[in-house]
Amino acid sequence: MLKEAIYHRAGNNYAYAYNETTLHIRLRTKKGDVDSVTFIHGDPYDWTKDGWQTSRSLMTRTGTDEYFDYYFIAISPPFRRLRYGFELKSGTETLVYTEKGFYKEAPFDDTAYYFCFPFLNGIDVFRAPSWVKDTVWYQIFPERFANGDTSNDPEGSLPWASEEPKFNNFFGGDFQGVIDHIDHLVKLGVTGIYFTPIFKAKSNHKYDTIDYLEIDPQFGDKETFKQLVKVCHENGIKVMLDAVFNHSGYYFEPFQDVLKNQENSTYKNWFHLREFPIQTEPRPNYDTFAFEKSMPKLNTENPEVREYLLKVARYWVEEFDIDGWRLDVANEVDHSFWREFRTAVKSVKPDAYILGEIWHDSMNWLHGDQFDAVMNYPFTNAALDFVAKETIDARVFAEKMTAVLHMYPENVNEAAFNLLGSHDTKRVLTFCDENKNKMKLLFLLMLTFKGTPCIYYGDEIGMTGGNDPGCRKCMEWDEKKQDLDLFEHIQSLLSLRQNHKVLANDGELKFINADEQTLVYERSTDEESVWILLNAGQRTADLSIEIPEGYSNILGTSFSGSLPGYSFSIYRKK
Amino acid sequence: MLKEAIYHRAGNNYAYAYNETTLHIRLRTKKGDVDSVTFIHGDPYDWTKDGWQTSRSLMTRTGTDEYFDYYFIAISPPFRRLRYGFELKSGTETLVYTEKGFYKEAPFDDTAYYFCFPFLNGIDVFRAPSWVKDTVWYQIFPERFANGDTSNDPEGSLPWASEEPKFNNFFGGDFQGVIDHIDHLVKLGVTGIYFTPIFKAKSNHKYDTIDYLEIDPQFGDKETFKQLVKVCHENGIKVMLDAVFNHSGYYFEPFQDVLKNQENSTYKNWFHLREFPIQTEPRPNYDTFAFEKSMPKLNTENPEVREYLLKVARYWVEEFDIDGWRLDVANEVDHSFWREFRTAVKSVKPDAYILGEIWHDSMNWLHGDQFDAVMNYPFTNAALDFVAKETIDARVFAEKMTAVLHMYPENVNEAAFNLLGSHDTKRVLTFCDENKNKMKLLFLLMLTFKGTPCIYYGDEIGMTGGNDPGCRKCMEWDEKKQDLDLFEHIQSLLSLRQNHKVLANDGELKFINADEQTLVYERSTDEESVWILLNAGQRTADLSIEIPEGYSNILGTSFSGSLPGYSFSIYRKK
Ligand SMILES: [Ca+2]
Ligand SMILES: [Ca+2]
Known part of the structure; x- marks a missing residue:
């Protein structure tokens, strides 16, 4: 057996509490190298005159990726404590793998050889809200979903769908439009809406926050928003908002104050200003999102900034009863802030959902003390490569998804936010070169997969669109122009998923x-x-x-x- | 090259912030398999019309263990953001390793292939107090160090060293004894004392706490303890106390209340009681340390218990100016409690030291949000096996220590608590079959190693003793019976370590x-x-x-x- 390929470390995706009584343990071996793995385990303090008392259980092979096999066992230690090792067999060869290394036979003179899960403390269990694993999300870009109230249209708004979307044009979409069309979502089978930002901002995408405590007037007022949340809840739909806490917009008052008063600004420690005077060219001399001068990075280590942002986090939950936060550029904000953020949000609404935007390996944010989920872009990419682009075959798709599913704990996988596209990407039908059959298979894949799926507005009726801003067209409300066959396909898959939870996250x-x-x-x-x-x-x-x-x-x-x-x-x- | 042996995951010991400006990155490869590793890195947002802008730097091989080589680089990204991959060469073969897998050539059309350290946020840096890395600890078991005040001797105390130590005998050691002998420690070169528990308890070891807010009267009163801390500080010696927060003693008032009032006790949620009435035989029907009925596990998830223990944690720092906490059975208490504990202690004294007793892989506690260090038993075991027991040779010792040093971040290694023995183990001289030369080499090893060494009281003058209680003899104060040659050996090594910090943690x-x-x-x-x-x-x-x-x-x-x-x-x- 190839010892160099064998991997386990007590923690992360390899050893974790699945719930208050059950531990999950995984082992990695070289692909096709091992016939069977026996799990040797016991309570660290369970000694009799015959020595340490252990049990043996066979592990299950749960998957194979490009280079490795994965073995798994779920175990409920009676006293919530566990020491354990692995006995691997291949032909006539036996190998025992412990924290201290490899042995020919399992040593029982001491428990110290063994891997340790010292105590299953309930409070440390990763626990996403229980409603999440049955939720089907629908992403709405409010400026483009529906214009329900022309009185709030921003100056210069264009007639609905009269033009292609551009970086700086407006069509007047608003909350009333969502309320008016809630039946469309109910009919489709959606049970959660993820709204891209709704706070006061200058752009049409609203990621450039001016005021985190105000609704952008083009969407309506706080009363309309309250009404929207109420209508959603009455229809069994959860509401998730988008928070941009990594950076503010250029017109955020504290940043304007810094621009004006420079070193004398009372807000100078709200940002990461490297020198004065502040300059924006050629590159800003303050930290920003990317090198974007209009998106100054917030100093979330500053207690004043923390207090302000945590107030924001609590406010929209407390006052408007929203059910979750999606966190923009979540990976660049400090872990310490997210721990406080979680405590603050959950203290107001214990089953609120916290979703981080992270495109890369996200293990460090998914230990139960920070996020409930991240956006599952590895799924997006593998699914599109397999079905839309045909650049990988089914075996590679299966291996890639096996690798991703084994990179995280099972309870993390169950809450993962799966998507085929968003306001940041080409639309899925466009990815499929408008081949509707391919698109149907992609939805089949997503809607029968682990995790919680999210449908980008308009995909369900066959809208097309290239990269941003192309993917942000006005929603098509003319039924004659909607692809109702596609709608029915997705609707029937959602209904199947709803009626057979084995297709969602029970299986x-x-x-x-x-x-x-x-x-x-x-x-x-x-x-x-x-x-x-x-x-x-x-x-x-x-x-x-x-x-x-x-x-x-x-x-x-x-x-x-x-x-x-x-x-x-x-x-x-x- | 053996792909199955190549390992990196962004996090833990493989990618971490060493300080506010520097990241450390490590890569593991099969032993002897690779000629060189080039680190490919760039800011994720640094694009020009020529594509993503990256740099290349050669990594250093920092060690080899039984199966693997380790490569290392320290890097200071100008904008604190990093995407990176590895180019491995062996003979004419080249392999590029990224988060998405292996490539023949580094792909530069997207940064998404690459491993990511999204942002170096200062607040997330693992940071042990700066004084710790230059500290040499001395462990005192107060009942057995020196009797400076016979008026506080417990009833039935025996004359000093008149008997072998037993589980239940007393010799009257106390704080005044430590004050009286502070010169001994200063002369040796010690700069920190770690006291095993001093709080009110029944046993001679005091791990069975009755009252966490009271000094055990046999050691003196609070005034004497204040005096002791003052004397230590005047002599450049830090003071660390031992906290047993995993479980209380049997005579802890809340537990007595539970025994008396059973289901009606107001303290019933302070413990983990599985059923009523509470029984202690054959095994306790409540959670305990091990299966020890007299050590009921505290329910640290209960906010009342938290509040009480955090009050204790703050009290001894605030009122008595102690410099650190050593946490008994730290691995069995929830992570969530330790995070609050850290916040509480550091809010009172930002440079207090927090040391967890963990005997196994401790990575999960060493991310900067919980402990500053753990007790380095892997060092103890390897050093004893190599020098005292001669069961492993120098090569195996070097490989084992290389493995341990590469299991943790460098800033963690610098604060590790290294020991050769303690109140829980056979004395080091006894391990050496009283071969003093071996013992000298063991101290040489420990005192020229990474980490902060701890000398168990009496080892420096050649005391012997088997496993607990044998290792808890009364300190020998008769100079004629002290091994002064050994004392001078350790003293000269400490002086060397003090004068050449390269031997401590600068090198x-x-x-x-x-x-x-x-x-x-x-x-x-x-x-x-x-x-x-x-x-x-x-x-x-x-x-x-x-x-x-x-x-x-x-x-x-x-x-x-x-x-x-x-x-x-x-x-x-x-
Ligand atoms: Ca409108
Ligand atoms: Ca005394």
């Missing part, structure tokens, strides 16, 4: 087969199993699998050994 | 040679280099190394190609 996910452009995976609990089969290729493909006895076709084409191009089948057994 | 540590029982390592800064040579074997050994030009012998025997049994040499160049 395990296991890849059964991945061959060229065909993929088969299983979602299962002890009681129920669903197989999803899909062919992401243009031509009919034969699949080298058989659906086991007792399964029946619940959606998609019927499977008889082959699948037509761009088609799918869903089978279920109870 | 890098690098193993130069490890052959059977001889070991050579270097401590160095840019200005200074010290070589330590030692022969842990009984017989003279030839060493296959030469001391480079310009070094002179500053302690130990002069080296001319061989070292006599159990001898050492220290050479220095400036």
